[in-house]
Amino acid sequence: MVHHRCFLAVLAAVCITGYTVADDTALQYLRGLPSNQFRPADATLVYLLLEGSACSLWLGIFLLFDPRKHEGFYDVVHYLKEPAAITGVGIYLTYDMVLAAMNYVTNVSYVAAFYQLSNPVGALLGMVLLKEPRYFPKLIGVTIIFVGLGLVGVG
Secondary structure, three states: OHHHHHHHHHHHHHHHHHHHHHHHHHHHHHHOOOOOOOOHHHHHHHHHHHHHHHHHHHHHHHHHOOHHHHHHHHHHHHHOHHHHHHHHHHHHHHHHHHHHHHOOOOOHHHHHHHHOOHHHHHHHHHHHHOOOOOOHHHHHHHHHHHHHHHHHHHO
16 A cells, blocks of 8 residues: 555656646747747747647547546536636636746746645645644645755755
């Protein structure tokens, strides 16, 4: 069980690194087009639109060809459309801020690290506002993440 969790943590780190490098590379490409038609903000919005469209297309294809997902999709559309819409808009707005930040740093790893700050902050807010249990391993994990992000910030 521990090895499985370690593997998943390493896999998550590799994936986060991969999509951060891909996002930064795509933004650099858009900003560096010969006609120089994209300012940093324009490049960010164009990239966000293209990325969101591609993700929506693939999710739509998976939904279309997996009948088990149809009922869940129907339930969301008919009963949870407002929370789903708010969540979707929130995801795009927060990721837009991450992409915009990539335009103004020389080392994109800082942006990736501080984007991950949402994880321990969310855990702390859950414990404080939602009265979630304060399990010792959870507190240790949140502390380790904060220390690691602090080390990235000073490094």
